[in-house]
């Protein structure tokens with residue numbers, strides 16, 4: 001199998017709790033981020049922004065997400081879930097946050113509102129590129145959309161560049177995992193493909 005096919009089939013979401021303590025070399029992550037940006041991008045808006053966190057910031061993000069999960073702290077079950085999430089997220093060896101930057105007041109978006117969705121689509125292509133590149137380096141990932149950005153302290157915690165124009169596409173947890181998962185089995189292609197050739 002080619003490296004690409006192997007990465008596509010082997011990439012599975014791995015729980016951060018299965019990651020070892022070893023922190024992947026940031027230079028590997030930077031290289032993968034650099035490559036991942038080569039994705040289709042209508043109007044060449046380059047919408048993706050990246051925040052590669054250190055362990056202090058990862059812990060902070062975990063704490064904030066724990067608080068989101070616990071809501072107003074009136075439900076003991078949610079408090080417990082929040083504690084678990086804070087621990088799971090906060091102990092992750094690596095976290096990269098990917099946001100999408102689209103200025104909705106710009107002339108381009110005013111003229112072509114589809115840019116908003118197209119920018120998101122580009123960011124998703126970049127995310128998948130990144131997951132495959134990391135998989136290829138033996139680094140496991142989990143793409144999460146746990147809504148930590150709903151916390152008022154989130155923008156400051158990551159130094160968000162533009163509160164007005166950026167939103168989170170994914171929190172990519174990464175690390176080394178021994179967990180082996182088989183390729184996901186999917187609905188037969190013929191159920192989802194009309195092939196007129």
Ligand SMILES: Cc1cc2nc3c(=O)[nH]c(=O)nc-3n(C[C@H](O)[C@H](O)[C@H](O)COP(=O)(O)O)c2cc1C
Pocket residue numbers: 011012013014143144145146170184
């Ligand atoms: C946009 C997006 C958001 C996701 N958010 C979460 C999440 O918040 N929590 C979670 O456990 N998994 C999340 N996932 C991972 C999916 O649950 C996972 O991809 C799915 O179960 C299929 O498994 P696989 O990635 O191993 O093929 C997300 C995936 C995508 C693409």
